[in-house]
Amino acid sequence: MNIFHTKSDLKAYLDAHKTKNKQIGFVPTMGALHKGHLSLLEKCAQENDISVVSIFVNPTQFDNSDDLVKYPKTFEADVTLLEAANCDAIFAPSVQEIYPNNVAASPFDFEGLEHEMEGKFRQGHFNGVGTIVKTLFEIVQPHTAYFGQKDFQQLQIVKKMVQIQQLPVIIKGCKIHREKDGLAMSSRNSRLTDAHRKAAPVIFQILQEVKNKFKVDPVETIVKWVEKEFEKQPLLHLEYFTIADEKTLKNCEQKDPKIQYRAFIAVFAKEIRLIDNVRL
Numbered sequence: 001m002n003i004f005h006t007k008s009d010l011k012a013y014l015d016a017h018k019t020k021n022k023q024i025g026f027v028p029t030m031g032a033l034h035k036g037h038l039s040l041l042e043k044c045a046q047e048n049d050i051s052v053v054s055i056f057v058n059p060t061q062f063d064n065s066d067d068l069v070k071y072p073k074t075f076e077a078d079v080t081l082l083e084a085a086n087c088d089a090i091f092a093p094s095v096q097e098i099y100p101n102n103v104a105a106s107p108f109d110f111e112g113l114e115h116e117m118e119g120k121f122r123q124g125h126f127n128g129v130g131t132i133v134k135t136l137f138e139i140v141q142p143h144t145a146y147f148g149q150k151d152f153q154q155l156q157i158v159k160k161m162v163q164i165q166q167l168p169v170i171i172k173g174c175k176i177h178r179e180k181d182g183l184a185m186s187s188r189n190s191r192l193t194d195a196h197r198k199a200a201p202v203i204f205q206i207l208q209e210v211k212n213k214f215k216v217d218p219v220e221t222i223v224k225w226v227e228k229e230f231e232k233q234p235l236l237h238l239e240y241f242t243i244a245d246e247k248t249l250k251n252c253e254q255k256d257p258k259i260q261y262r263a264f265i266a267v268f269a270k271e272i273r274l275i276d277n278v279r280l
């Protein structure tokens with residue numbers, strides 16, 4: 001496995017493979033890898049000749065400086081995991097390598113997807129995501145890139161960017177990986193206290209109950225029920241819960257049988273922000 005820190009070194013390595021018509025698969029990450037990331041890599045390795053994983057904690061997508069500073073960084077452990085999981089190349093650039101002039105996001109228009117859910121609570125977050133994902137696509141020039149569905153809004157936004165800007169890459173969304181107790185795997189889970197970690201699986205339990213209720217109850221009733229359930233949780237603070245159209249991410253007010261809906265949630269466990277979603 002090769003580890004590259006500069007665009008030019010990675011490009012030289014990939015160019016040699018591209019001239020031999022090798023398929024390049026790409027998994028962008030911010031490191032602190034878990035089984036969810038490894039499942040993306042597994043799919044990537046199955047479907048491509050060369051698998052590239054980037055590890056870069058992108059400063060421009062953090063709306064909270066404390067979250068950026070405390071974001072888990074486990075580079076050595078990540079390298080060991082990737083080595084064992086058929087990764088061919090790691091791209092781990094410095095902030096200077098990615099943002100040589102100005103550490104700032106560019107503005108993006110994702111046709112309104114960016115104004116829903118996360119976009120309402122994380123100012124500028126999706127401009128940061130668009131900026132880094134586009135930059136990484138330009139550097140790696142993968143045939144296919146793999147994203148987890150835990151960040152479902154991010155997945156839809158990346159697909160939209162690729163469509164609007166006609167970027168030559170196929171985007172694949174991969175299913176959410178969960179701990180045995182249902183908690184969606186996330187790099188941030190390692191920052192939970194024992195008590196918050198014990199409380200957190202209720203997020204998925206509530207989402208599962210929402211899935212049942214959605215068959216019979218109106219959306220308004222379900223939203224009220226979720227809010228009440230979180231009032232019973234002293235260690236968890238509900239930031240938002242919404243049922244939305246998978247494609248437009250717009251709130252569902254009246255159920256339409258022609259539309260595929262998903263339930264989305266963001267919860268604070270102390271200062272750790274956890275998100276999750278289920279298809280309804």
Ligand code: PAF
Nearest residue numbers: 028029030058129132151
């Ligand atoms: O999902 C993530 O880990 C990040 O948002 C991504 C896609 C690697 C961009 O920094």
